[in-house]
Amino acid sequence: MAAEDLEWERSKISNQDINMLKRLGLMKKEDAIRFPSEESYPKPPMEYRVSFVDHLIRGLSTPIHDFLRGLLFVYGIQLHQLTPNSILHISIFITLCECFLGIPPNWALWKRIFCLRRNGSHNVTYNIGGVVICVRTDVDYFDVKFPDSVQGWRKKWLYIHEESANSVEHNIVPFDGSARIQRRRSWDAEASEEEKKATEALMSRIHQLQNTRGKELSGVQITAYFLRIRVQPLQARKNPLWTYSGKNDANRISNDLSVKDLEKLVRRVSRLAKKDPIPSSCRVEPYSASNPLPENHPTMSSLPPLPEDGEVEEQAIVAEDTQGSSIPESEVAGSHKSAASHEKEVESEASESTQSLPPAVSPRNKRKRTDAEDSGTSKAEEVVPSHPKAAYDPYVESLVSSDDEEEVPTTDVAPRTSTSRTVLASDTLVEGEETSPPQQNVVTTTPPSSPLAPSPKRTRVEKIVEPAPQLGSSSTLLLDDPMIKDLLRIGSQFIGYREYANRVEEKLAEANERANALARKLEQSEAARKKAELAASKAKAEADEAKAKAAGVEELQKKLEDATAALDEHKAAQASREEGILKRLKTQSRRTFTQTNQDFDLTNPVNDPVLDALSYLELHGSEIREGVSNASAVLSALFPYFFPKKEEPATFLNLAKMFNTPEDLGLKMRQENMKVAVENTVALVADSRQTIDWMKVGDTEQIEQSRWRSLIKAAKPNTKKILAYLGIKPASTPSSSRPEV
Template identity: 55%
Template structure:
C-alpha cells in the first residue's frame, strides 16, 4: 500500500523559542527592519504580502533572501519548494556553493552537482512527508567530503516563520510562491546523471576535489567548509554582490553580522552537525580559501611577468647608449599602454565570464527540462507504437473470427461468393463476405418462416403461432416424430370418414372383425389395399379430398 501524503495536514502552530530568537539575532538575520515576521496564532502558514515561508533551521544553515540563482534553478529543475527540503539538504547546498566559490574558484556548477548529488523521497512505509519530503544525498559511487550530518533534526518542522522577499531587480532571485498543500511529484531530474560531455567538462573539478580531500597535511573536510562560511557571516544561499573568491573580510558588503564569539560558533556547529562534545571544532581551514586577500590565479598575470622580464633586458642594453634607452622607454610606454588596455580587457573578460557562467548554469537548468520533455515525447511515441501493435493484433483476431463465421455459413448453405470490387483490406473484405452470407441466411430464414407459418395451422390447430422464427422452428422439431403424428391424424380422419359413409349406407358390419388386422397375412393385406384403391379414390373425391402420391403402407397402422 502506498504511503499517505500528509499534505496541508502536516502543518501546525509555530513554536519558536527565545533561544532561537537570540541565535537569529546574533547571526544578523533579524538585523534589518521587518526582515523577519513571526506567526501569531495561525496553525497554517499565511505569509503577508512580500514574505515567504522559511524555517529557523534553514536560516542558520545558510539560507537568506533573495536566494542564490543556483538554488532557485535547483528548485525549478527538481519541481520543489523550499519547505520540501530538509535542513540537512539545505546544508549540503550551502557547502557545495562555498566549495565551488571559495576552494575551486568557479561559480556553482550544475554538471558538477549532478555528478555528486541526487534527490530521494523522505518518509516511512506509511507516511510521505510534505514538509521536508525530499532529501538531497551524495551518490554512493562518489568520494565526497564527510559532512558529519545528524541522522535527524528534531522539531524543525514546528519552527516556521516568514522572511521578507528581496531581490536585486531580477525576478529570478525571488523565492517561488508558497503552497503548503502542493504534492511532491518525483521527476526524472531527481537522479539524472551527468552526460558524457558534462563529465568531461567537470573532470578537472573532480580531480581538484580529490586533491583537497587527500593532500597530506592539507586535507579539507566538510566541517572545515561549514565552519568557514559560518565564520565569514556570509549566507551561501543568498544572492550576493560578490562570490566568495572576492570576500573582503570584515568590510565585505554581504556580511550579515560581525564575527561570532568562539563559544557561539562552537555551539552552532555542534547544533547543525553530528559532532560530539569531545570532537574539536576547526578554527581555520587547512586549505586557504580564495578571497580578495588570496586572489584567484589569473592567466594574464603570467603574461605580465613575461613582458616585465623583457624590460630587464632592455634596461641592460640602455646603459650602453642613450639611443637604445630612448627606444626602450618608447617601447616601455607602448607596453604600459597595452598593459592598461589588457587590465581593462581582463576586468571586462571576468565580468563577461561571470555573466556567461550564470547564463550557462541557467541554460543547463533549462536543458534539463527540455531533456525531460524529450523523454516524455519518446515515452509517448513508444506508447502509441504499442497501441498500434495491439490494435493490429485485435483487428487480426476480429478478422479471423469473421472468416470462421463465413466458413460456417458456407458449410451450412454450400454457397460461396467472390467479391467483384474488393477493398484490399483484410478486415473490410471479411466483413463483406459475412454480409453476403448474412443476407443469404436472412432470405433463407424468411422463406423458411413463410413455409412453416403455412404448415403451422395443420400441425398445431389449437396453438397460437409464435412471433419469432426460432420459436416457430422449435415447434416443428419436437422430441416425437411430427410426420408420423400427422399421418396418424390423417388416418384417424380417414377411418372416421369411412365409418360415417358405411353408416350412411345403412349396411350392417361387424366392426370388431374389420378392426382385427393382426390375423391378416402380408400378401393378403397388400391385395386388399390394392383392390380398395379404386373405391378409396371415389370416396375421397366424394369428400372433396385430393389424394397425395405417397404409397400405401404395407402394414395397417392402428
C-alpha cells in the same frame, strides 16, 4: 483539510532562537522576518515566504541564489520540502565551488555528485522535509558529519521577506501547502558524457582537497568557514566568494561571531561532540581578495534551468513513490544510496524481456493496428521499411484492403476471414535485424497481409492476376467468376505462406544460433562478473586494511607531533627557569662580594653557568659562615661588659640585634667608666685628708677646656699609681681620653 496539512502546527520558536537570529544578522532589517502569531497553518503575508529557523542558520537568506532557485524549479519542489541537512548540502557545495574551486556553482558537477530521494519512514510519508539530497554511492565526497536527526525543526517555521537583487527578482517558489511531492526524472538526472569530460578536472581537484596529507579539507571546515566570514551562501550576492575582502566585504550580513557563539552554531548544524575541536581555519587557504585566483583561471558557468528559461523535460513525472522507496529520516544524513538504483534494475529487467525470442503480442500494437485499419490510413507504411531485394510475391500482390474492395460481394467475406490470420506490419522482415514469427490468434475482417507488404492498400487482384491474351475471349469470363477468384486468391495465399514459412525457418535458425552465441557470451560475462566481484572484494579489503594502517600511521604521527611540541615547550620552560636561577645566583654572588670585598677564582670550573655560579655562591657562603662564627665569639665576650645584668641570647641573630641598638654602646660604657673614675678620684682625695671646696670643683661652668686638658695631661703620671692601687694594669697605648661631661 488535506493529509499534508496535518503536519503543520503552531510555530514554537524560543527566545534563544530569536537571539541567535539577531546575532547572525538575519533580523538586521525591521521587516526581514515575521513570526507567526496564533495560526497553526502557514498564511504568509504579501511578499513573504515560509521558511524555518534551521534553514536560515544553514546559509539561507533572501533574495535566494539563482542556483537554489534553479534546483527548486528543475526538481519541481518547494523550499519547505527540503530538510535542513539538504539546505546545508547546497551551502557547502556553493562554498566549495566559489572558495576552493574558483568557479560559480556548477550544475554539471552537481549532477555528478548528488541526487534526490524521498524522506519518510514505514508509517509516515512526509511533506514538510519530504525530499532529501543524497550523495551518489559511486562518488567519493566530503564527510560532512551531519546530525542523524534535527529535532523539532518542522515546528520552528516563520515568514521571510522576499527581496529582489539587481532589478531581477530571485523569487522563492510561492508557498503551496497542499502540493504533493511527486518523483520526477530530474531527481536522478546524471551528467552527460560531455559534462563528465568537462568536470573531470573539478572532480580530481575535489579528491586532491580531500586526500592531501596534512592539508585535508572536510565538510565541517567548509561549514565553519562560511559561518565565520558571515556570508550566506544561498543568498543572491553582488560578488562571488573568491573576491571576499574581509570585515568590510559588501556580502557580510553581520559582524564576527564570538568564539562561543561560533562553536555552538557549528556543533548545532553538525555531529561534532563537545570534546571534538572546532576548526579555527581551513587547512587549504580559500580564494579571496588576499588569495586571488591564478591568472587565466577558467570560471566554468553552468546553472540549472530557471523558470524564465521555459519548461524543461526533466520536470516530467515518472512514477508515484511508495513508502518502500523512501529513506527513513534517521538514515537520511548518512545515506549515500543511489536514488536511481531501483529504476535501473527495473529498466534492465525490461530490456531483457524485450530481447527474448519470440516477443509476445503487444496489446498496444494491436490497438494501433486496429485504429489504422478502422481509419483507413496507411500508417504501417511509415513503420515498415522497404525491401530493395524482394522478389515478386503473389501473396503480397493479392492483398486488398477491405476498405478498397467495394466490388467484392459480402458473401465472400466470411470464407476469407474464417481461414485467414493477420500478420502485423511490425513483423516485417528487414535485413540484418532479428525477427519473430507472425502474430497469432489476431483475427480481423481484413484479408491477411504479408510481412513484406509495404502498405495494406494495394492494386486490386483483378489487375494483378489478369490472364494472358492467348486464352481467348472466354478468359475474361473465367476471371470474373467468383469461384475462380477465390481459387486464385487461395493459391496466392498458399504460395505466400509457404515462402514466408521457409524464410521464417531460416531466420529462426539464425535466431537460435544467435541465442546460443548470446547464451555463451552471457555465461562468459557471468564468470567475468563473478571474477570481477571477487577481485573487487579483495581490493576493497586491501583498501580497508591500507586505510586502517594509514589511519594508525596518521594517529601515531599526530601523537609524535604532539609529543615533539610538548618537549619543545618543556625545553623552553626549562631554559627560561635555568636562566632565572642563573640570574639570581649571579645577583647574590655580586651582593656578597660587595659586602665582604672578597672575590674568588674557581680552581676547576665545569663550564656550566649554573654550577659555576653555584660554586661561587658556596665560596662566599663559607666566608660568611666563618665571619659569623668569629663575630658570635666576639659579641659573646663583650656581652657581659655591655649588658652586665642581662642574659645572653641563644642565637647569633638576636645577639647581633642586642649590639645593633640606636644608642652608642661604646660611648655609654666609657661614660660609665668615667663615672667610676670620678668617684674613685673623689674617694682618693677624701682619703688624703685634704680640704677641698667641692662646690667650686663641681662648678663646671668655670672650667676652661684648654686648662682642663692640660691638667689631665699633668695628672697622667700620677694615674699609674692610682690604677696600680686599684689593681688595674693600664695599657701601654697613649690615652685617647677626651673631655666628656
